[in-house]
Amino acid sequence: MRSFRLWVESDPLSDRVVVRIPASTRHVALVRATATSLAALLDFTYDRLMDLHIAIDEICSRILATSAPPATRLEVTFHVEDGGLRIEASGDSPLGTKAPFLTSWSKSILDSVTDRIEVQDLDGVACAVFSVAKG
């Protein structure tokens, strides 16, 4: 078994699950799997579960595509909220100057599959915060 340096922490006091993975598309599957389990616990409908997957894929790939120097790891925090999940995702490297964090294409996708999305600037590092309701 190879070591992937994956890290999942679930915090029972704050309804929060943090997933930290090496910055590569391969490992985004773990973020998706975590999202799936949480969504099932919260009784998400199938449609919303699939929306959640699309949102996670899109955000993670934008983080990977736009950070310069390339991010080495990705951190995704799931907050369990009334009626759904709020998710924060960021890399560990600043946003590059060339490509926008969200293209208008990504924006159209994310506007459709999330209920709210905003990008926060944390000292140059882009952090996407988005919510997906369960039904």
Place this chain on the structure above:
Amino acid sequence: MSGLPSQGRHQQLPKPEVKRLFRELRKSGDHDIRNRLIESHLGLVEYLARRFAGRGEPLDDLVQVATIGLVKAVDRFDPHRQVEFSTYATPTIVGELKRHFRDKGWAVRVPRRLQELNLRLGSVISQLTQDLQRSPTVAEIARASEATEEEVLEALDSAHAYSLISLDAGADREGLSYHEQIGYVDEGLEALEDRVSVGPLLKLLPPRERRMLHLRFFKGMTQSDIAEELGISQMHVSRLLAKTLASLREALEDREREEEG
């Protein structure tokens, strides 16, 4: 591999003839006989490759990979053994296909139980959506398919396991529906003004995939609505959407990289 005959005109040889040709090949090493044997088994190659289709790899690639397995089997088969060549070749070809997926970093071995559940889920979800007049939850899907929630989640995951692999949007072709044949004007899609434009890429998509993107991301229809509109299952809609988005994403990022030099 340049000596490989092209597909499509392969005709199957009677089994005794296959045996005879193999014995002759072992004696003479005749290139034409080798090619004839390969050619006459391309049907088997295609049949086996199809069993691995729908996992995110284009069928053409799979056929190519499977053909490599066939060539290996032809070169290794011992005609004096009491076994038919096709029986001998099948595990070699399947092995080659599995290795192809493994090399891509994905375990191809989805347990049969999950595969079967996965096949059933498509219709279960469609039925529930109709009965409930909304998209069902995982718990509801589990109850209706007489499986545990865990199993349902696993089966759903196995369906999507390949969606991140580089994808050829045309890999899973079905008959075009009426909707797709009447052509389509995608106002919303063309209004996008990315610096690296997605527009030209969208034009390359098959009409059904383009329509699906339009309905989901510009008309705001749910996946269930789209499934009904296009007359396919929700699971199929989510798979196609995931595949199409992944292929677009890859192409866009390539372009971004090119622009940055």
